[in-house]
Amino acid sequence: xxxxxxxxxxxxxxxxxxxxxxxxxxxxxxxxxxxxxxxxxxxxxxxxxxxxxxxxxxxxxxxxxxxxxxxxxxxxxxxxxxxxxxxxxxxxxxxxxxxxxxxxxxxxxxxxxxxxxxxxxxxxxxxxxxxxxxxxxxxxxxxxxxxxxxxxxxxxxxxxxxxxxxxxxxxxxxxxxxxxxxxxxxxxxxxxxxxxxxxxxxxxxxxxxxxxxxxxxxxxxxxxxxxxxxxxxxxxxxxxxxxxxxxxxxxxxxxxxxxxxxxxxxxxxxxxxxxxxxxxxxxxxxxxxxxxxxxxxxxxxxxxxxxxxxxxxxxxxxxxxxxxxxxxxxxxxxxxxxxxxxxxxxxxxxxxxxxxxxxxxxxxxxxxxxxxxxxxxxxxxxxxxxxxxxxxxxxxxxxxxxxxxxxxxxxxxxxxxxxxxxxxxxxxxxxxxxxxxxxxxxxxxxxxxxxxxxxxxxxxxxxxxxxxxxxxxxxxxxxxxxxxxx
Numbered sequence: 214x215x216x217x218x219x220x221x222x223x224x225x226x227x228x229x230x231x232x233x234x235x236x237x238x239x240x241x242x243x244x245x246x247x248x249x250x251x252x253x254x255x256x257x258x259x260x261x262x263x264x265x266x267x268x269x270x271x272x273x274x275x276x277x278x279x280x281x282x283x284x285x286x287x288x289x290x291x292x293x294x295x296x297x298x299x300x301x302x303x304x305x306x307x308x309x310x311x312x313x314x315x316x317x318x319x320x321x322x323x324x325x326x327x328x329x330x331x332x333x334x335x336x337x338x339x340x341x342x343x344x345x346x347x348x349x350x351x352x353x354x355x356x357x358x359x360x361x362x363x364x365x366x367x368x369x370x371x372x373x374x375x376x377x378x379x380x381x382x383x384x385x386x387x388x389x390x391x392x393x394x395x396x397x398x399x400x401x402x403x404x405x406x407x408x409x410x411x412x413x414x415x416x417x418x419x420x421x422x423x424x425x426x427x428x429x430x431x432x433x434x435x436x437x438x439x440x441x442x443x444x445x446x447x448x449x450x451x452x453x454x455x456x457x458x459x460x461x462x463x464x465x466x467x468x469x470x471x472x473x474x475x476x477x478x479x480x481x482x483x484x485x486x487x488x489x490x491x492x493x494x495x496x497x498x499x500x501x502x503x504x505x506x507x508x509x510x511x512x513x514x515x516x517x518x519x520x521x522x523x524x525x526x527x528x529x530x531x532x533x534x535x536x537x538x539x540x541x542x543x544x545x546x547x548x549x550x551x552x553x554x555x556x557x558x559x560x561x562x563x564x565x566x567x568x569x570x571x572x573x574x575x576x577x578x579x580x581x582x583x584x585x586x587x588x589x590x591x592x593x594x595x596x597x598x599x600x601x602x603x604x605x606x607x608x609x610x611x612x613x614x615x616x617x618x619x620x621x622x623x624x625x626x627x628x629x630x631x632x633x634x635x636x637x638x639x640x641x642x643x644x645x646x647x648x649x650x651x652x653x654x655x656x657x658x659x660x661x662x663x664x665x666x667x668x669x670x671x672x673x674x675x676x677x678x679x680x681x682x683x684x685x686x687x688x689x690x691x692x693x694x695x696x697x698x699x
Contacts, residue, residue, distance in 0.1 A: 225630045226257040233370075233604055236293020240284050247279045248290055248601065255605045257683060259676060260583050263598070280594040287376055287600035294604050298348050298370040305419035307351040310372055310411070310444075311568055312426045314344045314403060315575040317584055317599065327592025329379040340585075341378045341592070343578075343599070344403045346411065347571050347607070348372040351423070354556065355563055361482035361495045363566045365618040368611040373410050374603060375403055376596050404430045408438040421445055423549075425568050433510050436523055436547065447564050450527070450545040456505040459524050468505060472529045472545055475501040479555035483562070485542070486569055496542055500558035501529045504551070526552045530562045570610065573672060578606040581676045613672045620649035627651040636685050658682055 230253035237248050254266040267273050279285055302308050316331045318340035331340040350367040358364060404426065414422045422444050424430075428451035439446045454468040465471065477499040487493040507523040528546040535541040546565055552558050578584050582602040589595045612628055619626060624634055627648045637654050638645050645654050653663050656670025659678030670678070 225628075225633075227253040229253070229256060229608070233294040233297065234290070234601075236296055238289040238292035244279060244282065244284065247275055248285075251276050251279065252601050252605065255582065255601060256608060259605065259609070259680060259683075260581055262583070262586070262588070277589075277594075280589060280597040281591075282597075283593065285593075285597040285600075287374060287596050287603075290597060290600040291371060291374065291604060294370055295372065298372050301350075301369045302348055302372065302422065303415050303417075303420065305417070307353050307421045307423065308369075309349045309351050309366070309423050309425050309564060309567055311347045311349060311571045312345065312404070312407065312424060312430065313568070313571040313575065314342055314429065315579070317341055317343050317579065317595075319585065325590065325592060325595070327378065328595070331379065341376055341596075342403075343575070343603075344373075344375045344377065344407065345371060345571060345574065345603070346373040346407055346424075347574055347610075349567065349570065351564065351567075354560055356556070356559065357481055357483060357563065361484040363484070363563050366567060366570065366614055367618070368570070368607065368614050370607050370611075371603060373407050374600075375406065375410075376599075377403060378592065402432060402435065404432060404435040405438045408435070408442050408444065411442075411444075413442045414444070416443075423447060423564060425564055427568060431547065433507060433523065436507070436525070436549075439549065440523065445549045446547065447561055448547045449565065450547055455508050457508060457522060459504050459506040459522075462506070462522065465505070468507075468527060469545065471503050471505055472501065472527045475503040475529065477501050478558050481555075481559045481562075483566060491539075494536070494539075496532050497534065498530050498542065498562065499533055500555060500562060502552040502558050503527050525549055528552055528558050528561045530558075530565075570614075574606060574610050577609045577672055577676070578603055581609055581673070582606050609672055609676055613675060616648055616652040616675075617669065620647065620652075622648045624648060624651050632689065633682060633686055636689050637682060640682075640685055655679060655682060 227249070230249045234248045234252050235245065237245050239245050239248065250272070251266070258266050263276055264273050267276070318331045318338040319325060319328070320338040325339055328339045328341055331338050331342065348369040348371070350369060352364050352366070355364040414420050424439055424444050424446040426446070426448045428449045430448050431451035436446060436448065450468065456465050456468050456471060457463060458465040478501055480497060480499050482495050483498055484495050485493060503526070505525065505527050507525065509521040526548045528548055529544070530546065531543040532541040544562070544565065546561055548561050552561060582605060584599050584602050587595055587598055589598060615628065624645050624647055629637070629651060634645065634651070637651070641654050641657060645651055652669055652675065653661070655678035656674045657663055657678065658681045659670060659674040659676070661670040661674045661678070
């Protein structure tokens with residue numbers, strides 16, 4: 214008797230991969246089908262090596278051939294996914310475009326053709342810089358939730374992603390702790406390129422895009438590019454600046470001097486996630502705001518309009534009474550829109566606190582998907598593989614936010630199919646009826662203790678639990694297909 218053929222990825226993963234990769238801008242429909250197959254396998258067997266994604270040797274070789282094709286660039290591979298995200302961004306609502314740059318490095322490998330220098334340590338690491346703009350829907354106006362948690366976001370996906378390679382460091386060049394200063398002849402920074410690549414929001418009423426960035430984006434030219442493209446912005450200030458009075462245009466001291474004298478508008482609690490060397494905690498924060506106008510900086514080799522001014526609002530968020538032996542938190546946020554009253558200032562602070570989501574995303578890409586464990590031998594192959602991994606990593610982060618957004622919804626809306634839910638119930642020996650119970654059950658498989666004080670499991674625990682659940686489901690499918698005694 215012929216045994217039924219078993220697919221490499223379960224139907225739910227295949228459907229998901231088809232949705233997000235069927236629109237890939239590849240010249241041959243067979244490459245589109247291969248992108249779908251690889252993405253479905255990565256979603257089904259998250260974190261495994263390329264050879265471990267497939268059973269058939271043919272599929273392994275076909276995946277390597279796909280990565281090696283010059284047509285398989287990140288922009289082409291992600292074209293369908295980014296179009297879905299772009300369509301979502303044009304519906305009425307407020308959207309945060311959360312941005313950050315991370316380093317994808319391969320420090321223990323021999324030089325890889327097409328990659329460059331990352332880092333400025335004596336190790337001379339090889340890799341590339343990955344800049345991601347995650348699109349999320351802001352449920353504003355919003356306030357801190359229970360325990361000072363930020364609002365739950367709907368994560369639409371990757372609005373833009375750029376793969377930057379820096380030239381290799383010459384063998385006789387001195388090592389630097391920081392990258393060299395930008396030259397006037399350098400191309401626009403990645404933040405300004407993102408503005409150009411994303412374009413402007415529709416002029417229809419009710420659509421607003423807000424760029425949320427850390428201190429690396431505190432660049433006058435970037436803020437100006439946002440203004441010209443009709444993007445809002447909430448950017449953490451990295452340096453002090455000369456400011457002028459928005460009404461008179463006369464010098465009005467420094468940015469930090471102005472914001473330091475502004476009275477507090479009120480206070481709020483905010484949950485701070487754990488960071489290296491810092492435990493998670495809830496901070497009691499004060500907020501203030503002041504209207505300022507920034508002066509265009511003088512840069513070598515550039516003509517500056519002496520009358521140009523960039524009006525914005527500076528919001529200060531600070532901790533007046535931090536715990537003992539804990540450095541107080543303080544942010545100065547540059548915002549495009551006026552801030553009137555405590556609630557508006559708190560909302561800007563909450564929007565900036567959502568920036569940690571892109572850090573979690575990059576960690577999911579590198580730790581969960583294993584982008585830095587790839588053994589591919591050229592930059593083109595690495596970029597193609599990472600481009601697919603990047604969309605799968607978004608799926609992990611979106612799942613976590615989805616589980617937080619509808620905790621009491623039926624379990625069937627958790628994203629798991631019927632067999633996965635049944636296996637989960639049987640493995641834990643208890644009924645699972647809601648999305649919250651699904652999250653706790655999957656987290657338990659990943660090592661979460663399910664104690665009240667532990668809170669909900671994070672994406673890493675969910676990822677580990679999902680890997681174990683996938684293994685159990687695969688065993689269940691094999692057992693169902695086997696015919697003993699035949």
